[in-house]
Amino acid sequence: MNRPGNEAELAELVRGAGGPFVIRGGGTRGIGSTGPGEVLETGGLSGIALYEPGALTLVVGAGTPLAEVERVLAAEGQRLPFEPPDMRGLLGRDGESTIGGVVAANASGPRRVQAGACRDSLIGVRFVDGTGTVVRNGGRVMKNVTGIDLVKLLAGSHGTLGVLTEVAFKLLPAPEVQATLCVAGLEDAGAVAAMAAALGSPFDVTGAAHVPGRGTFLRLEGFETSVRYRAKELARVLARFGSVAEVGGDVWTQVRDVAPFHGAEGDVWRLSVTPSEAPALVAKAGAEAVVYDWGGGLVWLRMAPGVDLRARLGVFQGHATRVRGEGAVPAFQPEPAAVAALSAGLRAKFDPRGVFNPGLMRAA
Amino acid sequence: MEMPVPDPAILAKRERVLARLAVVLPGDALISDPAETRAYECDALTAYRCLPLAVVLPRTTEEVAAVMRECHAEGVKVIPRGAGTSLAGGSLPTPDAVVIGVARMNAVIETDYANRFIRVQAGRTNLSVTGAVEAEGFFYAPDPSSQLACAIAGNIGMNSGGAHCLKYGVTTNNLLGVTLVTMTGEVVQIGGPFMDAGGLDLLGVICGSEGQLGVVTEAWLRILPKPEGARPVLMGFASNEVAGACVSDIIKGGLLPVAIEFMDRPCIVATEAFAKAGYPDCEALLIVEVEGSPAEIDEQLARIKAIAARHDPVAYREAASEDEAKRIWLGRKSAFGAMGQMGDYICLDGTIPVSSLPFVLRRIGELSDQYGLRVANVFHAGDGNMHPLIIFNANQPGDLDRAEALGADILKLCVEVGGCLTGEHGVGVEKRDLMSVQFSDTDMEAQLRVKDVFDPGWLLNPAKVFPLYVTAGRRAA
Numbered sequence: 001m002n003r004p005g006n007e008a009e010l011a012e013l014v015r016g017a018g019g020p021f022v023i024r025g026g027g028t029r030g031i032g033s034t035g036p037g038e039v040l041e042t043g044g045l046s047g048i049a050l051y052e053p054g055a056l057t058l059v060v061g062a063g064t065p066l067a068e069v070e071r072v073l074a075a076e077g078q079r080l081p082f083e084p085p086d087m088r089g090l091l092g093r094d095g096e097s098t099i100g101g102v103v104a105a106n107a108s109g110p111r112r113v114q115a116g117a118c119r120d121s122l123i124g125v126r127f128v129d130g131t132g133t134v135v136r137n138g139g140r141v142m143k144n145v146t147g148i149d150l151v152k153l154l155a156g157s158h159g160t161l162g163v164l165t166e167v168a169f170k171l172l173p174a175p176e177v178q179a180t181l182c183v184a185g186l187e188d189a190g191a192v193a194a195m196a197a198a199l200g201s202p203f204d205v206t207g208a209a210h211v212p213g214r215g216t217f218l219r220l221e222g223f224e225t226s227v228r229y230r231a232k233e234l235a236r237v238l239a240r241f242g243s244v245a246e247v248g249g250d251v252w253t254q255v256r257d258v259a260p261f262h263g264a265e266g267d268v269w270r271l272s273v274t275p276s277e278a279p280a281l282v283a284k285a286g287a288e289a290v291v292y293d294w295g296g297g298l299v300w301l302r303m304a305p306g307v308d309l310r311a312r313l314g315v316f317q318g319h320a321t322r323v324r325g326e327g328a329v330p331a332f333q334p335e336p337a338a339v340a341a342l343s344a345g346l347r348a349k350f351d352p353r354g355v356f357n358p359g360l361m362r363a364a
Numbered sequence: 365m366e367m368p369v370p371d372p373a374i375l376a377k378r379e380r381v382l383a384r385l386a387v388v389l390p391g392d393a394l395i396s397d398p399a400e401t402r403a404y405e406c407d408a409l410t411a412y413r414c415l416p417l418a419v420v421l422p423r424t425t426e427e428v429a430a431v432m433r434e435c436h437a438e439g440v441k442v443i444p445r446g447a448g449t450s451l452a453g454g455s456l457p458t459p460d461a462v463v464i465g466v467a468r469m470n471a472v473i474e475t476d477y478a479n480r481f482i483r484v485q486a487g488r489t490n491l492s493v494t495g496a497v498e499a500e501g502f503f504y505a506p507d508p509s510s511q512l513a514c515a516i517a518g519n520i521g522m523n524s525g526g527a528h529c530l531k532y533g534v535t536t537n538n539l540l541g542v543t544l545v546t547m548t549g550e551v552v553q554i555g556g557p558f559m560d561a562g563g564l565d566l567l568g569v570i571c572g573s574e575g576q577l578g579v580v581t582e583a584w585l586r587i588l589p590k591p592e593g594a595r596p597v598l599m600g601f602a603s604n605e606v607a608g609a610c611v612s613d614i615i616k617g618g619l620l621p622v623a624i625e626f627m628d629r630p631c632i633v634a635t636e637a638f639a640k641a642g643y644p645d646c647e648a649l650l651i652v653e654v655e656g657s658p659a660e661i662d663e664q665l666a667r668i669k670a671i672a673a674r675h676d677p678v679a680y681r682e683a684a685s686e687d688e689a690k691r692i693w694l695g696r697k698s699a700f701g702a703m704g705q706m707g708d709y710i711c712l713d714g715t716i717p718v719s720s721l722p723f724v725l726r727r728i729g730e731l732s733d734q735y736g737l738r739v740a741n742v743f744h745a746g747d748g749n750m751h752p753l754i755i756f757n758a759n760q761p762g763d764l765d766r767a768e769a770l771g772a773d774i775l776k777l778c779v780e781v782g783g784c785l786t787g788e789h790g791v792g793v794e795k796r797d798l799m800s801v802q803f804s805d806t807d808m809e810a811q812l813r814v815k816d817v818f819d820p821g822w823l824l825n826p827a828k829v830f831p832l833y834v835t836a837g838r839r840a841a
Contacts, residue, residue: 054612055718055748077618106560117560119568120537135810136803141715143534143749143787145523145572146795146802147829148811152536152568156561173618196478202501202589223618223667226660233657274557276478297559319562333562338552343564345817350810361563 005044007126007134007165013040014163015132019355023159025063025101028094029087030158031323032331035358042100045165050140053078056171057140059124062100062164069099073171081172082118083109083252089262091324100164106156109256110207110219113199113294115172119155124168127154127161130351135162142170153346159357161350175221179231180207182215182247183238188279191216192296194241196275199295201237203230209255210292216241217251255293258300264289267325269309271299273318281313332361365412365453365793368827368839370460374440378417381438385420385462388430393468395419404445404463408510409453409794411764416443416457423468425543425551425581432579433549435462441823442547444575446518447489449510451711452792454522454574458827464579466517472496473582481540481557482587486517486580490524493585502587505532508788509700520580523572525788530746531622531655532588534788536571543582544570547819557584569814574790575825577818591655594622596692597665599672600646600679604628607648608721610675611745614652615718617671619664624746625651625696628725631740631753632695638702641695644679650745651696699742700753706738708758710771711751714778715787718748727777728752735770737763749787750778776801791829799831808834 002021004010014021020037024030045063052058053076060069066084073079084102088094101107103125108117115121124138137150154161183194191210198205198218207219218238220230235244254260261268266288273281275296282290287301303309308329310320319333335343344362347354374381382396395401396418406413417440422428435442441461448455448465457463469485470492476482477500484493490511493504507526508514514524520542525534532538541555555567570577601607611624627635627649636643643649654664665682672680683689703709716724725741732739738755752774756767775785775795779802785795799808808830815822815838822838832839 052717052719054616056615057717076616106565108560112559116533116537119560119565120533129810133806133810136807137810139782139784141717141748141783141787143525143529143715143744143747144784145525145534145788145790146784146786147791147799147808148576148814149523149536149568149572150810150814152565152571153814155568156565161564173615173620176618193478196480200477200480200502200589202592204591223660223663225663226656229657229659272558272560272562274476274479276476294559317556318558321562335563336553338546338550339554339563339566342552342566342817346564346814349813349817 001039001041003041003044007045007128010045010163010165011128011132011134014128014130014355020358021355023163023357025098025104026065026095028097029091029101029105029107031321032360034360037358040163042098042163048072049166057168058171059140059166059168060099062098062103062167064099066097066099066102074174077174078171079174080169081111081115081121083111083256084118085109085256087257090258090268099167103155103164103167104157104159110209110252110293113208114204114206119152121169122151122155122167123170125151125154125164126166127164129162130353130355138168140168158360160347160361161356163356176223177227178219178221179227180247180251181218181231181235181238181244183242183244184215185242186210186216188212188282188292190241191292192275192279194238195295197237198234201234203234205234207252207255208295210296211255211260212290217255219252255291258291260291261289261300261302264302267303267305267307267327268323269301269303270321270323271301271318273297273299273316277316281316284312285309286312366832367458368832370458374417374460377438381440382418384434384438385418385431388434389420389422389427393421393423393427395421404448404457404465407448407450407453407455409451409456409792412453412456412793414457414459416461416463417459419463419465421465421468425545428464428545428579428581429549429551431462431464432545432547436548436823439821439823441826443825444517444521444579446487446515446521447513449514450518450522450790450792452786452790452794454790454792454828456793466579466581467515469581476557477502479557480587481584483582483584484516486520486583487515490514490516490519497587498590501590503590504585504587505538506535516583516585517580520571520583521573521575522790525749527623527625527744529744530624531620536568538586539567539571540584540586541567542570542580544578544580546578547821547823555584574792574829576815576829577824592657593661594653594655595661595665595683596651596653596689597668597683598679598681598692599650599677600644601648601675602646602678604648604725605722606675607650610650610672612718613671613674614668615746617667619667621652621654621746623651623653624744626743626745627696627699628741630738631699631742634706634740635695635699635702638705639695639698641691643695646678651692696742703740703753703755707755709756710754710767712771712774713749713751713787713789714775714783714785715747715749716778716781716783718745720781721745724750724777724781728774731770731773735766737767737770748783772798793828796829797831799829805834812838
């Protein structure tokens, strides 16, 4: 196993024409399967390089544990805006998630509807490309349009373009309080409509999820008096959909980590769609269990093993990714030919020898 | 400003290129008479002008694709143009290039309030996107100060920002998808009315690529529910340092105002003389705006007032009415007009870490003295996006050169303290030759590879963004 202790060692390792490499942060959230390769661990690229609470800015080594990042930010009353999920329970993994892995997977939780995805908070990267060259893009300031934006390109590239060594984020203050409203007894279509009404209201909803059989949940965050005011107003908006109650408990960690699927057998798929189209697609899917997040824009489906969900859904605006399970079809949604050609072209440029996570994102 | 020598082979076959374009376009969509193409010789960076080979004004994606196919077949360069409001010369033509202006493509294709998006043709102006959805209580968040005129196509090309980015982000954070016509004339949908890419985030590289990767003809944009209300507060401080510290404390205090605008003394004096907004006589001034219901606004402003009090403000004025709110914004919104009264000006937009604010303002003051040119600063303090305005006299020989040299020094300073050359205007030709201050050749090479993939022949807006020495081999190939 390779575990470079710093960026220069990593670059030298890659330049040394070794590989192919299977890139691993904490090994907690990787999906799909790569071709054979030596494991390349990023845990040695660890540590907070810069943290300026007054500028809402963090620069951190890619191998730094996510938990450490969250601890450091919490001490200053701040947080990563995009609420990265912990996928260990869902994927049955151990290990400690790294911030670089979060970026490579563009992993974003329920707050994505309001604060954007991981890629929206990411303002800078350093990475080693497939030729062993260190590349720097973006920086540490939150408004930056200087040159081509490789920051977004690296987010969600699943280690196929380069090995991240350092990542920079813009942060948000953590709220004083949060409140969760629950609408009981809604069918999927009604739930998506209720979530749309909430997200279309001026009350700054930061989470909108529907767990069939358990309820439809809306989250508010902020200063105490503001949250109290908005909870009252939002309940009024939601009243026409069903009975509304404020609930306690840790609903949002459960939604974020897809806890209702933990310990259950079967494949898990992740569907990114136009929210109002989600219920009809779910009806076609024949899933064993479903969780709606992002107001219906993200649907987690637990399916019988080996089912080709895409074949059941037909053509739709969005994509379906298999995050757990094996099968003849690829984990990542095949792209239209023109898009696939552009993506393949980029991979060929950044990793010309095909040594990083070979085959991972390619459509079978 | 050095531009590449126009390709003589293209100039020699001008008539043939025009004839081919005439076949694929309606008669009124092709402009080749220099008397008419003159309107397209520059954008808002008016110091640089050049007549293009021709201008085309298509109405559909299909027409754009047809033009691209013809240009590709003939090896003719293409300059994409939105509304021509770029401050960086992003759509400056060359004599051997065809300008594709998308301003006629301004239709709303679809509005979907349940899913909170609007799909528009990319020539639609920024403000008219909000105009199309505000009756239903929605708005489009990015608000560049040119929003009355600028097109969504240009916003996407430059990844435009505005005054409210601290809370709502810039264009890339509000863009869901595009229809892109590639240099070969292929029409590709990237992203769409759903969140996040299924594969590589191509939308992320297209946004802000300054027309180097393709022509964007349609876009899916995220729309947001309008807040219940907004209210500004104005504070004056005894020094830039104190005002900077106050900004930092507001942010550390867990508040997220929608805007924190900063004006320094030269800017306050100039705008006061011009707009008479009743601004206090002080060294630095902040306008902070918060949103919400009246009670929520009261609470946030109470917290902000308590933070400001720790920094001994020389003035503190809350807007008690709509009229007072307008007066507070009046000076800020007149700032550029006020500068225009003082002379010609260059507007820079380097971004710096907020913590470097006092140091950078001090250094800009020193550089201003050194060059003998006035600089006024008005900027988005919450996100560190500066807008130094350098005042000069275009009719005085040598003055523009001096102003540009001062501008270059200020931008180098922004990079030195950990910031960047441009926060929202783009590189264009204006900052092209400064790119090597911020990026190593290796860093730029990685960016060029993206263009190699989308536009292997280097026909799209090829003399922009990167220093000519960096792209010479590719452009000649």
